[in-house]
Amino acid sequence: MTEPIISVQDISIRFHRSRRHRSLRDLLFKGESGVRAGEFWGLRHISFDVQPGEAIGVVGRNGQGKSTLLKTIAGVLIPDEGRVNVNGGVAPLIEITGGFVGDLTVRDNIYLAAGLHGMGKKQIAASFEEIVEFAEIEDFVDTPYKHLSSGMKVRVAFSVVSRLDEPIMLVDEVLAVGDRAFREKCFERIDEMLSQGRTLFMVSHSEANLTRFCTRGLYLREGTLVLDGPIQEVVDQYFSDSGDEAALRRRHERRMRRMRRLGLLNEEDEEEDDGDEDNLRTVV
Amino acid sequence: MVDSSYTRSPVARMRAIWGARKILFLLVRRDLKVRYANSVLGYMWTVLDPLLMSFVYWAMFSILFARNVPGDDPYIVFLLAGMLPWQWFNSTVSQSAKALRSSSRLIRSTNLPREIWILRVVASNGVEFLFSIPVLAGFLIAYQVPLHWNMLVTFPLAIVLMAVLLTGIGLGLSVLTVMVPDLDRLVKIFLRLFFYASPVLYSVTKLPPDLRWVYVANPVADILQMFRSGIFPHYLEWTHVGYTAVVSLLVLALGWWLFARLERTVLKEL
Numbered sequence: 001m002t003e004p005i006i007s008v009q010d011i012s013i014r015f016h017r018s019r020r021h022r023s024l025r026d027l028l029f030k031g032e033s034g035v036r037a038g039e040f041w042g043l044r045h046i047s048f049d050v051q052p053g054e055a056i057g058v059v060g061r062n063g064q065g066k067s068t069l070l071k072t073i074a075g076v077l078i079p080d081e082g083r084v085n086v087n088g089g090v091a092p093l094i095e096i097t098g099g100f101v102g103d104l105t106v107r108d109n110i111y112l113a114a115g116l117h118g119m120g121k122k123q124i125a126a127s128f129e130e131i132v133e134f135a136e137i138e139d140f141v142d143t144p145y146k147h148l149s150s151g152m153k154v155r156v157a158f159s160v161v162s163r164l165d166e167p168i169m170l171v172d173e174v175l176a177v178g179d180r181a182f183r184e185k186c187f188e189r190i191d192e193m194l195s196q197g198r199t200l201f202m203v204s205h206s207e208a209n210l211t212r213f214c215t216r217g218l219y220l221r222e223g224t225l226v227l228d229g230p231i232q233e234v235v236d237q238y239f240s241d242s243g244d245e246a247a248l249r250r251r252h253e254r255r256m257r258r259m260r261r262l263g264l265l266n267e268e269d270e271e272e273d274d275g276d277e278d279n280l281r282t283v284v
Numbered sequence: 285m286v287d288s289s290y291t292r293s294p295v296a297r298m299r300a301i302w303g304a305r306k307i308l309f310l311l312v313r314r315d316l317k318v319r320y321a322n323s324v325l326g327y328m329w330t331v332l333d334p335l336l337m338s339f340v341y342w343a344m345f346s347i348l349f350a351r352n353v354p355g356d357d358p359y360i361v362f363l364l365a366g367m368l369p370w371q372w373f374n375s376t377v378s379q380s381a382k383a384l385r386s387s388s389r390l391i392r393s394t395n396l397p398r399e400i401w402i403l404r405v406v407a408s409n410g411v412e413f414l415f416s417i418p419v420l421a422g423f424l425i426a427y428q429v430p431l432h433w434n435m436l437v438t439f440p441l442a443i444v445l446m447a448v449l450l451t452g453i454g455l456g457l458s459v460l461t462v463m464v465p466d467l468d469r470l471v472k473i474f475l476r477l478f479f480y481a482s483p484v485l486y487s488v489t490k491l492p493p494d495l496r497w498v499y500v501a502n503p504v505a506d507i508l509q510m511f512r513s514g515i516f517p518h519y520l521e522w523t524h525v526g527y528t529a530v531v532s533l534l535v536l537a538l539g540w541w542l543f544a545r546l547e548r549t550v551l552k553e554l
Contacts (some may be wrong), residue, residue: 024460027463028542029548049363074395076391076392076393077552078547078549078551092393092395094392095389097389098389098392098394099389099390099393103318104314104317104318115306115310116307116390116396117394180343269363
């Protein structure tokens with residue numbers, strides 16, 4: 001067994017529910033643990049090790065601590081208890097457009113953002129062409145970043161961050177943006193990086209993506225790690241747990257359709273059929 | 285490299301900051317670039333504000349109240365030599381109070397030592413200060429004011445002390461403003477009052493002797509005197525310099541401690 005590349009040791013993170021946080025005096029002079037009224041554990045006693053080259057998918061409903069876990073591994077959140085050790089650089093595809101400035105041109109921005117993530121000047125110059133080509137923005141290299149469309153912005157950002165030569169990638173649902181063709185390109189890029197032996201850490205709700213890239217799954221519920229196992233097992237568990245949710249959504253869609261039929265909603269709002277048509281007839 | 289325990293030891297923090305020095309340069313360069321990218325006058329803005337203010341005060345005190353010029357002669361040189369470092373102090377303090385909030389997107393997407401975001405404000409305003417020095421030099425030549433040799437020591441030393449003091453204030457203030465947003469307004473008011481309470485417009489030597497200790501106690505006043513002592517050598521007093529150095533280091537230690545203590549909570553708030 002080799003040395004783990006990510007080692008998460010019993011971490012917990014506390015958040016507060018209300019607007020008020022603890023008084024400054026408490027924060028400064030008391031190292032107290034535990035939660036008080038109005039506080040809750042966003043993550044509680046999470047422990048796991050990741051070996052180099054593993055691809056891990058994190059699942060769980062909204063607000064159960066997936067992004068918090070990713071941010072803690074990226075080092076942009078500090079756990080209240082426990083410890084995270086990451087032996088290597090991280091390419092965080094979390095809030096990827098964060099390092100970009102609207103007033104500067106795309107070219108300047110690529111240099112700046114790549115530099116902020118630790119790339120050297122020569123290195124950037126060497127992969128500049130590749131970055132531009134991947135983002136398909138050859139015609140806009142000298143346009144101020146703010147004038148790009150939002151899809152283009154994400155394309156540039158993804159293209160820069162995915163070019164970082166780091167052994168660990170963190171992906172937090174950024175792939176939901178961008179058109180279909182570009183998304184496919186992103187997936188190919190991730191595949192390519194995986195085949196180079198990098199470690200992937202991914203948050204997603206899409207079963208297809210999870211099973212395509214990941215080998216191991218982590219299932220978070222209410223801040224605790226419920227299941228850590230092969231991805232298919234974890235995904236199955238997750239979907240069977242959230243079954244109620246899916247039923248609820250179907251019922252909502254049915255109601256929308258009925259309203260549309262009565263002329264209360266615009267036809268434009270129509271969503272794609274999900275094969276529920278038969279059900280619908282019996283209800284209406 | 286992420287090791288959450290590095291939040292504890294100052295040595296590890298120092299090492300992390302040193303490791304990110306290239307990125308700090310990059311950020312400072314970016315700040316200057318952004319500041320000048322969209323403006324027609326560009327560099328002029330760096331000097332225009334203190335220059336115009338200096339002219340206003342110069343006109344007021346050496347034309348309107350000509351009998352009681354509150355500073356040394358030539359008064360415009362005296363004013364500028366105080367106004368330019370004051371500008372550095374003023375803009376750094378007000379910007380560093382907002383530093384963490386205004387770069388929150390960057391903080392959330394990159395794993396850099398968080399002190400960088402304050403050091404960057406101190407440094408980029410410091411560079412702007414240096415850029416504005418040629419204007420002062422121009423006035424020195426125009427009025428044929430000789431420089432004293434001690435400026436070779438006092439000028440760099442004053443810059444270092446100012447940077448240390450500002451880093452301390454900035455580190456402390458930046459985390460406190462995230463926790464107590466009202467502080468931002470308070471800082472603005474305080475800075476305006478502090479401007480008149482510091483010897484920018486007037487010289488300490490023209491004040492009643494009973495009051496002088498207040499100015500000796502104020503480290504900013506001492507630093508301003510140091511900046512001026514290359515032109516007006518009678519301001520140089522090494523005991524004051526020593527006192528300022530101690531106070532600046534203490535402020536840095538306190539600010540850094542506050543920063544380290546509140547960092548974890550602040551990250552959740554951003």
